[in-house]
Amino acid sequence: MQAHYLLGIDGGGTQCRARLTDLHGNVLAEAAGGPANVWSDYDAALIRVGALIDKVFLQAGLTPQALGQTSLVAGLAGANVASVQARLAGWQPACAALRVVSDVEIACAGAHGGEPGAVFITGTGSQGAAWDGTRFTLLGGWGFALSDQGSGAELGRRALRLALLAHEAVVEPSDFTHQLMAQFDHSPESMLLWTRTAVPADWARVVPQVFAAADAGDGHAQHLLSQTAADIGLMVRRLMTLSSGRVALMGGLAAPVHRWLAADIQASLATPQGDALSGALKLAGAHPAFSARADRVRAIN
Template sequence: MNHPLPLHHTLASPSALARVRYWVGVDGGGTGTRVKLADATGRVLGQGEAGPSALGQGVAQAWRHIQAALAQAAAQAGLGELALETCALGAGLSGANVLADAQAFIDTQPGFAAVLLENDGYTTVLGAHGGAPGLVVAAGTGTVGEVLRADGSRAIASGWGWVCGDEGSGAWLGLRAMAHAQQAQDGRVPVSELARRVWAVAGQDREAILAWCAGAGQHGYASLAPLVLDVADAGDAAALALRAQAVAALEQLAHSLDPQAELPLALAGSIAKRLLAYFSGNIRARCVESQGDSADGALLLVGSALNDKTGTR
C-alpha cells in the first residue's frame, strides 16, 4: 500500500534519489532513539540506539542523537561512515505534530537525500500492520491510539498528556492509586492492600507522601502502575476497580478510532499488553501481533516515497 508523502519532508531530485543506497528508519521519543539501517530493498543491516529525539526537547538534540544512533547501526552493519547523500531517512518522532518544531527539523537536516517526518504514532501503525490498514492502541507511561483506514484516512485519539488525559496509561493508574492511598491515609476510605503498597513506596505519613508527590512527575506515577496490577491480580477490590476503569478507557479509545470494529488491532506498551486478558471478546478477537515497530514503519515511509518518486524499486 503506497502512502502519501508526509506534510513535512524534503526530497532530492529523482536522479539523486535513484542513487540512494541505504534507508534509515528512526523511532524517536522522550527517553531514547532507535535507528534501523537497511539496504535499498528494505533489508535491515544494523541497528543503533542513542538518547532522546523528541522534538519538544530540541531539534538540534534530535539530529545529534539520530546521527549517533545511525553511526552505531552502520558500525554494526560493518560499514564505515556513511555519506548522507546516499541515505534516505524516515522518522517517526514524538512532537512531530508541532508544526514549528517539525519544520525546523526539516530545515536543519544535515544532508540526507530524503527526510520524511511523521509522528511516532503513525509510524507505529505502519510498522505494526506492515503498511496495511489497522489500529494501534499504545498504553505504557502514556496512552495514544492511531488508525490507518482502508481509504487512506488517518485519525489519532488520546495522547493529551498525563496531567489531564492519557486514560488507561501507567501514569493515569498511578495517579489514581495515589489518590486512593491519600484517602485511606485520611480515613475517608478503608485501608486496602493497594494503599499499603503505595505507602511502602511513597512513605507512611502525610509529609513523606506530599514530598514524594511533589517530585514524582509522570514517570514516578507510572512506576506505581505495576503494583496496582499486581494487587488486582491478588484480588484487592480497590485495585480491581482501577484495572476495570483502565480497560474501559482503552476499549473506548479503540472504539472511537474504529467504531465499526472491523480493523485489526495491535497493542503496544506494557500496560496495554498486560490488560489484554481483560478486554472484551470483540477486542481480543481483533488483536494481532505487531509485524514490526515504529522504526520499521519509518522504513516503510522511505520505501513508499522512493517507489513513488523514482519508479525504480
C-alpha cells in the same frame, strides 16, 4: 542522492529505538536509548536520536558519511503537535531523505503492513491513529495533563492518588497501597515534592506493581486496571469506526492489559504484523501506500 540504507527511529516517552537496514530489508544494526518525546523535552529528544544514529552506524561498521546515503524516517512522540512540527523543520541531519512523523503513525504502518487499518498505542502515553490509504486520522496525543487515556502514566497517577487516599484513611488501605506509599517514606509531603519534577515516565514506573497486586487479588489494583481497560475500550471503539474494525493494540501495556479488556474488544483486535520500527522502515523505503505525503486530520466526533 540515492539511498543505499534505510533507518527507522521510534521515539517514545520511555525509550527511543533505531533500526538500520539495507534496501533489501537485511538488518545491519539496532540500538535503544532513553525517551525521545519532542513535545516534553525537545532538545534532549533530538540529542538521544542523534546518539542512536551514530551508534547504529558504528555497530554496522559504516562511517558517519554513510548517513548521506540513508533514507531516514523518525517517528517521534509529540511530533503531532503543529508547533513542534514547525520546529522540527529546522532539524536537518545529513541524510539522503528525511521524514519526521509521530510515533503512532509509524506504529500504524507497521501494524498493518502499510495497508489501511488503525492502531492504539498504550505505553507511557497513549494515542490512536487510523490510516485509510490516503491520510491519517489521529486520536489523543495531547499530553499527560489533557489526554493519555489508558496509558501507563495515567494508571500510575491513579494508583498514587489512591495510595494517598488510603494513607489518609479515606479508602480502605491494603498491602498494595502501603507499598506505594513506602516509596515516599509514607510522607504525603515527599510525594508532593516528587510531583514537581515527575514526568510521565516517572508516574508509569509503578505500573508493574499494579499488575502484580492485581494478580495477587488486591481489589484496589484490580479496580485500577478495570478503569484503564475501560479507557482503552473507549478509544478502540472510536478507532474501529474509523477503520472498519481493523485495530491493533500496541505498546508496553498492550499485552498485560489484554485480559482486562471487555470481551468484544478482545475479540475484535487485530494482531500487529510488525512493530513501529518496521513501519518507519516501510516509510523510509517509499512503500507505495506512502509514496506521497500523507495528510493528517483530527477526528471529529
